[in-house]
Structures are given as structure tokens and as C-alpha cells.
Amino acid sequence: MVELRYQRQAELIQGWDQDKLSSARIAFIGSNMHAAIGGSAVLGIGSIEVYSDASYNKNSNKFLYINSDGEANVKTLEDSLNTINPSIKVRGIYRSMEYERDAKILGKPSAIIETTNDPNSKQICFEYAKENRIPVVSASASRTQGKLMVYRGEEIKEEFLFPEYENYNSSPVPECVLSGLILRETTGLIMPRTDEENLDSIIQYNQNSPLRFLHKPVGVKDEKEIIEYNLNVANHFSDKKSDKIIDSFVIPYLSFTKPSKLEEIIYNKKVLMIGAGGLGNYCGWLTTNLAKELTIVDDDVVDETNLNRQIFFCFEDTVGQPKAQKLADVLQKLDSKTKIDYKIERVGLDFDFEEIKPDVILSCVDSFKAQSLMNYHAKKLNIPLVSGGVTSDKRGRVATYFPNINACLDCQLRIDEAAIREYQPQHCNLAPTPSVVTNNILVSGEMMGEFPSLAKANVYQKILRGALQYDSNFSSRVGLMPTTQECNCNGGEEKWLKKMEKLFKE
Numbered sequence: 001m002v003e004l005r006y007q008r009q010a011e012l013i014q015g016w017d018q019d020k021l022s023s024a025r026i027a028f029i030g031s032n033m034h035a036a037i038g039g040s041a042v043l044g045i046g047s048i049e050v051y052s053d054a055s056y057n058k059n060s061n062k063f064l065y066i067n068s069d070g071e072a073n074v075k076t077l078e079d080s081l082n083t084i085n086p087s088i089k090v091r092g093i094y095r096s097m098e099y100e101r102d103a104k105i106l107g108k109p110s111a112i113i114e115t116t117n118d119p120n121s122k123q124i125c126f127e128y129a130k131e132n133r134i135p136v137v138s139a140s141a142s143r144t145q146g147k148l149m150v151y152r153g154e155e156i157k158e159e160f161l162f163p164e165y166e167n168y169n170s171s172p173v174p175e176c177v178l179s180g181l182i183l184r185e186t187t188g189l190i191m192p193r194t195d196e197e198n199l200d201s202i203i204q205y206n207q208n209s210p211l212r213f214l215h216k217p218v219g220v221k222d223e224k225e226i227i228e229y230n231l232n233v234a235n236h237f238s239d240k241k242s243d244k245i246i247d248s249f250v251i252p253y254l255s256f257t258k259p260s261k262l263e264e265i266i267y268n269k270k271v272l273m274i275g276a277g278g279l280g281n282y283c284g285w286l287t288t289n290l291a292k293e294l295t296i297v298d299d300d301v302v303d304e305t306n307l308n309r310q311i312f313f314c315f316e317d318t319v320g321q322p323k324a325q326k327l328a329d330v331l332q333k334l335d336s337k338t339k340i341d342y343k344i345e346r347v348g349l350d351f352d353f354e355e356i357k358p359d360v361i362l363s364c365v366d367s368f369k370a371q372s373l374m375n376y377h378a379k380k381l382n383i384p385l386v387s388g389g390v391t392s393d394k395r396g397r398v399a400t401y402f403p404n405i406n407a408c409l410d411c412q413l414r415i416d417e418a419a420i421r422e423y424q425p426q427h428c429n430l431a432p433t434p435s436v437v438t439n440n441i442l443v444s445g446e447m448m449g450e451f452p453s454l455a456k457a458n459v460y461q462k463i464l465r466g467a468l469q470y471d472s473n474f475s476s477r478v479g480l481m482p483t484t485q486e487c488n489c490n491g492g493e494e495k496w497l498k499k500m501e502k503l504f505k506e
């Protein structure tokens with residue numbers, strides 16, 4: 001009998017094997033990537049070890065340190081993980097990988113997850129893993145960038161050690177993007193599914209790059225080949241051939257760019273976040289670090305089957321209580337600088353935006369109907385919108401709309417038609433499968449990676465010229481689908497209402 005909290009993923013997702021996850025043991029080297037460590041716990045990975053000798057203070061915005069009152073370290077993290085999922089085994093070990101002999105303590109885990117910015121630590125882990133045939137998911141992050149690869153015992157190359165990240169600090173947004181990818185690769189190693197391709201490149205995330213994600217095929221130095229690879233990624237995600245523009249976007253951004261001012265700004269913005277579920281949990285957390293005010297709107301209550309992905313409801317008993325309120329409570333406890341408010345309400349056609357007067361809307365809602373409604377409101381009120389969507393455990397998408405700058409979500413992605421299709425009776429094989437913590441974390445990180453644009457379009461970073469796509473089965477995982485940048489929907493409110501009549505007449 002599957003525990004109730006895992007029921008959605010264990011019973012509704014084809015090929016999911018909760019027993020394999022429960023009997024796995026993984027070892028994190030480095031304690032920075034809280035979304036990946038916490039995500040492994042809510043997924044139900046049976047035994048989690050975290051090795052680190054780092055200490056933090058309460059203001060570091062590391063959410064697993066929420067209950068510490070001062071200095072926090074890997075032992076504090078152990079307590080936190082025990083709280084969010086009491087049915088797994090957790091060990092926090094105060095140690096780093098400095099000498100070859102240090103790795104012996106790891107034994108033979110199902111996977112090693114090396115998340116430091118220390119090339120020496122990576123080298124030690126790879127050598128140990130090669131000798132003992134253990135796969136390694138390796139990731140590093142700076143304040144605006146991140147890098148990830150899976151090491152499977154091949155000859156260790158300098159480029160595997162991500163030396164350019166040494167001595168840089170990381171920020172929650174790239175950490176969150178990387179965490180989603182870490183969880184994808186880690187669960188893939190523990191619980192391989194037949195329709196999935198192995199990751200075949202080093203993935204680079206860069207908030208300053210127009211493509212956001214770049215891929216570096218391992219060992220390839222030829223620029224043409226690298227461009228070709230990235231073009232293939234864009235083509236995979238597009239129905240039409242991607243334009244030449246990709247060429248000029250790849251090479252300049254493949255190398256490490258020095259962190260920009262981007263990360264140091266606390267934007268003087270009022271954020272309205274619709275949805276406090278899988279996406280809202282992580283977007284809410286990331287917003288606390290970035291904005292002045294946050295209002296969370298959701299009419300739902302916490303259900304036990306949410307606890308496999310909505311991590312902020314796992315710190316205390318929240319089942320049956322309003323999501324918006326509980327999320328606001330826990331986030332306010334984490335961060336006292338951002339003013340956090342909530343409304344227990346469903347956003348409909350007549351939602352009162354005047355009362356909140358948001359500068360920015362974060363759409364963290366599941367259905368296309370709700371996404372179409374957010375697009376409608378954003379257009380009508382001239383408010384920038386970032387919209388995240390997870391349609392199954394294997395997919396995710398992020399798109400942005402800036403009034404008078406790019407096209408609305410309907411012109412970019414035909415979101416209104418998707419909403420209407422969603423409401424037509426479906427054959428049960430086509431019914432959507434539930435999302436998991438993996439793509440919720442990835443998509444939330446990607447969404448908040450667009451926040452500098454939302455705060456001021458094209459000033460801190462160039463706006464997205466398409467939609468960020470995630471496809472768990474595809475060997476490159478993530479990429480940009482170019483979309484039209486011109487809005488052609490001048491039909492106005494009345495026409496939209498007519499089109500959507502059936503959906504919104506309740």
C-alpha cells in the first residue's frame with residue numbers, strides 16, 4: 001500500500017516506481033541546493049545524506065534552515081528534512097571532500113550529487129565514483145548562472161570540473177533551476193524509464209543569455225558543431241525551423257560571464273501571485289528574496305496528496321488549511337523584509353485588481369482556462385505577466401508577456417484554444433498526468449529567472465523571445481521555443497468573452 005502522500009506520483013504516473021526510490025540512498029556533497037535536497041525528501045528517496053562543512057546565518061534565504069534561530073549547518077538541515085518527511089532516513093555529515101580518502105565515507109550510494117563550486121571536490125568525487133561505478137550528478141551555480149552534467153565513469157576532463165565557478169557564491173534562482181534538473185537526473189538514475197533518453201550535454205543556465213539555456217556537447221570544441229547542437233534543441237521544441245538568430249545567441253554566452261548587478265537588486269515591486277500549489281510554493285519563496293510586497297491568492301486547502309511536491313506545507317501539520325494563508329505564514333517566517341499578504345479566493349472574471357494594484361503578476365495555475373484568464377487580465381490592465389505551466393510529470397513551460405513590448409500569451413502560444421480544448425470531453429488515455437516536485441521546482445526557478453525583466457523589461461536582461469520548454473524524455477531536457485513577438489489579437493474584451501463563453505459561465 002502506497003503512503004497517501006506519494007499516491008499521486010506512485011499510482012497515476014506510468015513507469016513510476018516508488019519502491020525503487022524508497023530503497024535508494026543518495027549522497028549530496030554541498031548543502032547549497034535546498035530545493036534539490038528538500039525535493040529529494042518529499043519525493044520519498046529513502047535515504048539522504050548531505051556532506052558539508054559550511055555554516056549559514058538566518059538571513060541566507062535557505063528555506064531548510066527555517067527553524068534555526070542563528071547559525072545553521074548540515075545538522076540543522078537534517079532536522080528540517082526529518083520534519084518534512086518523517087518516513088525517510090536523513091543524515092547530515094559535517095565534512096567536505098578535501099582529500100582522496102574523504103570520499104571513502106560515501107560507501108556505495110545509488111548516486112552522488114556534487115553541488116559545490118569546488119573543482120577539487122568534484123575531482124575527488126569523480127575519481128571515487130569511477131572506481132566504484134557510481135553515477136554522479138554534478139552541478140554548480142553562481143548568482144545568475146548554473147551548470148549541470150551527469151558523470152558516468154568516462155575519462156575525467158577539465159571541463160567536467162566547472163573551474164570557472166570556483167570562489168563564486170550562488171543565488172536562490174539559479175540554485176532552483178539547477179535543483180529541478182538535479183532531481184530529474186537523480187530520479188532518472190534511480191528509476192530509469194524506457195522512453196527516456198540519457199542527458200548528452202552539459203546544460204548551462206544563464207539569466208543574461210537570450211536563450212537562457214545553452215548546451216555544450218561533451219568534448220566538442222568546434223563552434224559550428226556546438227551551434228548545430230543548440231539549433232537542434234530549438235528545433236525539437238518548435239513546430240517550424242528555428243531562425244538563424246540562434247547562431248549569434250549561442251557562442252558569446254557559452255563562456256562564463258561575470259555576475260552582473262542583476263542579483264543585488266531588491267526590486268521595489270508589488271507582486272501578485274495566483275496559485276499557492278506546486279509552482280506557487282517555490283515562486284513564493286523566490287519572490288521573498290526579490291520583491292517588496294507579495295500577495296498570494298488561492299482558494300484551495302492543503303491535501304495530504306500535495307505533500308509530495310508542495311514542500312512549504314510539510315514543516316508543520318497543514319492538511320485541511322488554506323494554502324494561501326499557510327504559504328504566506330511560512331514565507332513571512334523565512335523573510336521579514338518582504339511584506340507578505342494573502343487572499344483566500346479564486347481569481348475569476350471579476351477579481352478586484354484595484355485593491356492590490358500589482359506591478360507584476362505571477363501565474364502559477366495548472367489549467368489552461370486559468371492561464372487564459374490571467375492573460376486576459378494582464379492584457380486588460382497592462383501588467384507584465386510571467387506564466388508557468390506543468391502539464392504532466394515530464395513537461396513544463398514558461399512564457400512572459402510585456403504589454404506593448406511583446407505578444408500576449410495567446411498570440412505566442414494559442415493558450416485560449418488550449419483552454420477550450422481542455423474542456424472538451426477527453427478519452428481517458430489523454431487525461432493529464434500529475435506533475436511532480438521535479439518540474440515544479442525547475443519551472444518556478446525559470447519563472448523567477450525572468451523577474452529582472454518583469455521589474456524593468458530589457459534593462460537588466462533581454463526579455464525572452466519565446467517560451468522556455470522542458471521535456472523530460474528529450475536528451476537535452478530544456479530549451480527555448482521561439483514564438484511570435486507581435487500581438488495580433490485586437491478583438492478586444494467582448495470577442496474574448498464570446499470565445500470563452502462556455503468556460504466562464506460557471
Ligand SMILES: [Zn+2]
Pocket residue numbers: 407408409410411412486487488489
Ligand atoms: Zn495577443
